[in-house]
Amino acid sequence: MIPEFPVRVSQALGNERVRRNIRRTMDGLVLKRHKAFPDEHELAVLRRRGKLIRGHALAHLPDLLEELERNCQRNGIQVHWAETAAEGNALVRDILRRHGADLVIKGKSMVSEEMGLNHYLEAQGIRAVETDLGEFILQLGDERPSHIIAPAIHKDRVEIAQRFAAHFPEYPYTEDIEGLTAIARRIMREHFGRAIAGLSGVNFAVAETGTLCLVENEGNGRLCTTAPQVHIAVCGIEKVIARLDQLPPLLTLLTRSATGQPITTYVNMISGPRREGELDGPREVHLVLLDNGRSRIHGDPQLSSTLRCIRCGACMNHCPVYSRLGGHAYGTVYPGPIGGVLEPQLQGLDRLGELADASSLCGACGEVCPVRIPLPALLRRLRAEGVRGRQGSRVVGQGSRRKPLHRLIWTLWRWVNAYPSLYRGLTGLGTRLRWLMPKHLGPWTRTRSAPALAPRSLHELARSEGFRGE
Amino acid sequence: MEKPLSVYFFGTCLIDMVLPQAGLAAMRLLRREGIEVIYPQGQTCCGQPAYNSGYDAEARTVARCQLDAFSRDIPVVVPSASCAGMMKVQYPKLFAGTPDQERAEALARRVVELTDFLARVLDWRPVDRGAPLKVVLHQSCSARREMGVADAAKDLLARLAHLETVEPDHAHECCGFGGTFAVKQPEISAAMAADKADAILATGAQVLVSQDAGCLLNLGGTLERRCPDAAAQPSPRPAVKHIAELLWERTHDS
Amino acid sequence: MSDPRAAILSRLRARHPAARPLPENPVRRFDWSPQERLSRFREALAAVRGEVVLVDEDWPLRLFAWLRARGANNLRYAPATELGQELEQAWPDGEAIRLMPHREPVETCRQELFANTDAGLTGCLGAIAETGSLVLWPSVQEPRLLSLVPPLHAVVLDARNIRSTFHEFLVAEDWVGQGLPTNALLITGPSKSADIEQTLAYGVHGPKELLVLVRQDLGLAGGA
Numbered sequence: 001m002i003p004e005f006p007v008r009v010s011q012a013l014g015n016e017r018v019r020r021n022i023r024r025t026m027d028g029l030v031l032k033r034h035k036a037f038p039d040e041h042e043l044a045v046l047r048r049r050g051k052l053i054r055g056h057a058l059a060h061l062p063d064l065l066e067e068l069e070r071n072c073q074r075n076g077i078q079v080h081w082a083e084t085a086a087e088g089n090a091l092v093r094d095i096l097r098r099h100g101a102d103l104v105i106k107g108k109s110m111v112s113e114e115m116g117l118n119h120y121l122e123a124q125g126i127r128a129v130e131t132d133l134g135e136f137i138l139q140l141g142d143e144r145p146s147h148i149i150a151p152a153i154h155k156d157r158v159e160i161a162q163r164f165a166a167h168f169p170e171y172p173y174t175e176d177i178e179g180l181t182a183i184a185r186r187i188m189r190e191h192f193g194r195a196i197a198g199l200s201g202v203n204f205a206v207a208e209t210g211t212l213c214l215v216e217n218e219g220n221g222r223l224c225t226t227a228p229q230v231h232i233a234v235c236g237i238e239k240v241i242a243r244l245d246q247l248p249p250l251l252t253l254l255t256r257s258a259t260g261q262p263i264t265t266y267v268n269m270i271s272g273p274r275r276e277g278e279l280d281g282p283r284e285v286h287l288v289l290l291d292n293g294r295s296r297i298h299g300d301p302q303l304s305s306t307l308r309c310i311r312c313g314a315c316m317n318h319c320p321v322y323s324r325l326g327g328h329a330y331g332t333v334y335p336g337p338i339g340g341v342l343e344p345q346l347q348g349l350d351r352l353g354e355l356a357d358a359s360s361l362c363g364a365c366g367e368v369c370p371v372r373i374p375l376p377a378l379l380r381r382l383r384a385e386g387v388r389g390r391q392g393s394r395v396v397g398q399g400s401r402r403k404p405l406h407r408l409i410w411t412l413w414r415w416v417n418a419y420p421s422l423y424r425g426l427t428g429l430g431t432r433l434r435w436l437m438p439k440h441l442g443p444w445t446r447t448r449s450a451p452a453l454a455p456r457s458l459h460e461l462a463r464s465e466g467f468r469g470e
Numbered sequence: 471m472e473k474p475l476s477v478y479f480f481g482t483c484l485i486d487m488v489l490p491q492a493g494l495a496a497m498r499l500l501r502r503e504g505i506e507v508i509y510p511q512g513q514t515c516c517g518q519p520a521y522n523s524g525y526d527a528e529a530r531t532v533a534r535c536q537l538d539a540f541s542r543d544i545p546v547v548v549p550s551a552s553c554a555g556m557m558k559v560q561y562p563k564l565f566a567g568t569p570d571q572e573r574a575e576a577l578a579r580r581v582v583e584l585t586d587f588l589a590r591v592l593d594w595r596p597v598d599r600g601a602p603l604k605v606v607l608h609q610s611c612s613a614r615r616e617m618g619v620a621d622a623a624k625d626l627l628a629r630l631a632h633l634e635t636v637e638p639d640h641a642h643e644c645c646g647f648g649g650t651f652a653v654k655q656p657e658i659s660a661a662m663a664a665d666k667a668d669a670i671l672a673t674g675a676q677v678l679v680s681q682d683a684g685c686l687l688n689l690g691g692t693l694e695r696r697c698p699d700a701a702a703q704p705s706p707r708p709a710v711k712h713i714a715e716l717l718w719e720r721t722h723d724s
Numbered sequence: 725m726s727d728p729r730a731a732i733l734s735r736l737r738a739r740h741p742a743a744r745p746l747p748e749n750p751v752r753r754f755d756w757s758p759q760e761r762l763s764r765f766r767e768a769l770a771a772v773r774g775e776v777v778l779v780d781e782d783w784p785l786r787l788f789a790w791l792r793a794r795g796a797n798n799l800r801y802a803p804a805t806e807l808g809q810e811l812e813q814a815w816p817d818g819e820a821i822r823l824m825p826h827r828e829p830v831e832t833c834r835q836e837l838f839a840n841t842d843a844g845l846t847g848c849l850g851a852i853a854e855t856g857s858l859v860l861w862p863s864v865q866e867p868r869l870l871s872l873v874p875p876l877h878a879v880v881l882d883a884r885n886i887r888s889t890f891h892e893f894l895v896a897e898d899w900v901g902q903g904l905p906t907n908a909l910l911i912t913g914p915s916k917s918a919d920i921e922q923t924l925a926y927g928v929h930g931p932k933e934l935l936v937l938v939r940q941d942l943g944l945a946g947g948a
């Protein structure tokens with residue numbers, strides 16, 4: 001049982017070590033992104049283009065999905081559709097069973113996290129091995145990623161060294177990063193050498209050519225998609241783009257926003273299984289297209305902008321809340337601002353509406369998002385729908401966050417502020433009776449001294465200084 | 471925007487009740503520049519607290535009050551980027567599709583944040599009468615992002631000859647106020663405020679200024695708790711002032 | 725319920741947003757001279773620890789020296805390619821560094837490839853100056869794993885095939901029209917990870933070192 005959000009927040013804020021690790025990484029990523037976009041004009045042009053390309057794809061989503069399917073099939077890729085995570089999991093299991101695979105090697109895939117695929121497969125007797133270094137470290141401790149592109153940032157090298165020592169006593173203890181990496185390489189090589197099946201996510205699926213594009217730095221993604229007999233790609237239905245020539249602007253936005261890299265080490269464009277005469281590559285490639293709530297989001301003219309997301313992580317890197325809590329406190333697969341927008345839509349406001357409150361609406365996320373998702377506006381919209389339903393909206397759990405006390409407070413507030421004479425009377429009275437003002441104002445004064453009401457309000461001062469009152 | 475003959479002044483509810491001296495200082499500054507300053511007594515709150523909490527209907531009712539109070543076609547000067555942003559950027563959305571849409575859009579066009587008004591519209595060039603002083607400037611998120619007026623506050627301070635102005639480490643980061651956020655997520659807010667307060671203390675500045683009273687309340691209160699002894703060494707606690715107060719103090723003949 | 729595909733598509737079509745024109749996407753490219761393209765390519769690749777050397781016909785000798793310095797005992801290559809032929813003809817010492825023609829499907833040489841191969845050689849379609857990327861286009865003759873599994877990877881690049889941007893590359897070469905291979909690739913430097921404390925470590929899964937042998941020709945002779 002995961003504790004409630006406020007408890008998780010307390011725990012996260014109380015963990016100095018994790019906070020230090022996360023803060024250090026976020027500061028680094030923010031700086032790298034900043035350096036990667038030296039030209040503000042170019043950035044503005046690119047973000048606009050990114051938004052339009054993704055927006056176009058979403059506006060034509062059903063047609064593009066069909067085009068993608070056609071072209072994938074023409075390339076020999078088998079296409080499957082799943083409405084829910086459970087359907088997606090079952091599809092993957094069936095493919096693996098057909099090949100008699102009891103082991104599947106995995107490249108990094110947030111969609112597979114969303115599906116809870118690893119635990120599902122394990123229960124079915126199939127071992128899923130994460131091969132991305134960060135994910136590999138986490139899997140050893142049965143932990144979830146705390147960041148969508150840098151999953152193990154909450155861990156420092158000492159913790160990782162200790163974890164390796166506990167799991168792989170045959171290797172000498174080291175806290176050296178190159179040394180730790182070398183251990184991981186050796187262990188995983190064994191898996192790569194023998195696994196029948198590999199699984200990956202997809203960064204962009206190109207409808208025009210039936211191509212699955214994956215970006216990565218390590219090479220594990222290439223190994224998972226090349227070395228085994230069968231490659232399964234799991235992909236949210238929103239990941240499709242219309243044209244191949246739209247890849248370059250999106251790629252540069254993605255990698256520069258994410259890690260400040262002009263490009264990742266590998267850009268892997270897969271357009272089919274092994275062809276006649278080729279010496280390697282999987283014999284079968286499967287594409288699993290997962291809906292899992294996306295088509296519902298797609299139907300909302302405002303909220304559908306959520307689906308433009310290219311999962312760069314910049315919004316969390318720049319988020320003052322995320323950079324203090326880290327991803328685990330959110331309790332969801334997608335943390336940070338995009339998590340606060342996406343997760344309540346996927347899982348319902350009744351379950352996760354509070355994530356939309358975990359933002360000061362400072363606007364940093366919206367400012368950096370490479371596809372210009374108006375994240376603060378969406379957070380606010382979800383707050384509004386949490387307390388009161390909205391006509392035509394299909395967000396699940398509307399109105400579920402309404403609390404009688406809050407209702408009362410806001411009704412009183414409206415009352416006072418909608419009648420200027422009442423407002424003046426009360427503020428005047430308040431300032432005169434300020435000695436009655438409590439020194440403790442709930443949560444505010446736990447860490448701050450209480451604000452003091454002024455002896456005379458500005459309304460009064462303005463009058464007495466002769467400013468016209470109209 | 472040309473220099474107008476008259477302007478409205480929207481004091482904001484926070485300044486009205488807690489920092490009226492800042493509002494008064496701003497109005498005096500404007501009046502001294504030969505502008506008639508009208509302070510409608512019918513004004514209350516911009517509505518942002520309810521709006522950001524998702525109580526749109528309540529926010530709309532209160533916002534409508536401001537549409538009534540500031541109905542003439544003259545600029546509305548607001549000594550808060552946050553409230554200015556609410557009126558300029560959010561009102562048109564809040565009233566979209568309602569009978570008040572046009573009025574809201576008209577008001578939005580007339581709203582100007584105070585430092586932006588002074589620096590850009592008036593191109594105000596003050597004479598600094600104060601003693602040398604080190605000031606740390608905290609820019610609110612609304613000033614930086616929603617309103618895009620962060621340069622104005624910086625410019626104004628730079629025009630005061632005897633000021634040394636610095637910004638704290640992680641200057642771009644939110645102080646944790648966020649209106650009702652500070653009450654709804656007190657622990658996260660406190661963690662943000664604590665970091666900001668420490669960064670401010672580390673500058674060694676004598677005065678902390680901002681264009682937003684909300685940030686000042688949050689930071690002032692946090693600084694007081696973190697540093698109860700105002701004269702603590704090596705980094706004494708800075709005095710906390712709205713930028714309008716500082717500008718007025720240093721430029722009027724006493 | 726039984727057909728997820730139909731259900732998803734019909735949900736997506738139920739509230740279909742208005743059609744939009746394909747957004748403008750002018751080809752992003754730079755008018756750099758061949759020299760400039762080469763020097764930018766070198767710089768960008770060097771920034772991610774890729775090594776670039778300029779070579780002529782003698783490139784197998786340069787490769788030999790590079791491998792020697794790294795203690796490699798063998799080199800796997802694609803024998804049916806032109807490069808493979810040139811390599812065989814000019815290889816100085818097959819005792820010191822054994823040439824391993826890669827002819828078998830991965831199923832039968834998996835162990836050899838993963839455990840006993842020190843270096844791999846491939847060609848490439850060209851390169852991208854802006855980002856220092858190599859464009860690989862694996863084929864029947866030159867399989868995908870050659871550029872991935874061995875710890876050292878060497879690539880021969882003809883300088884005239886360097887273009888300014890990826891966008892220019894795929895449009896100028898009409899990738900859509902000619903059809904993509906099973907696995908088109910951009911490679912920019914050796915394999916790396918920053919997953920531990922955001923500190924770069926090289927050779928996580930793929931090659932630890934990448935060498936690009938640039939053959940100059942035509943207008944570039946003697947330049948750069």
Ligand code: SF4
Binds near residue numbers: 373
């Ligand atoms: S919402 Fe924007 S910034 Fe956040 S991960 Fe998605 S694309 Fe990146």
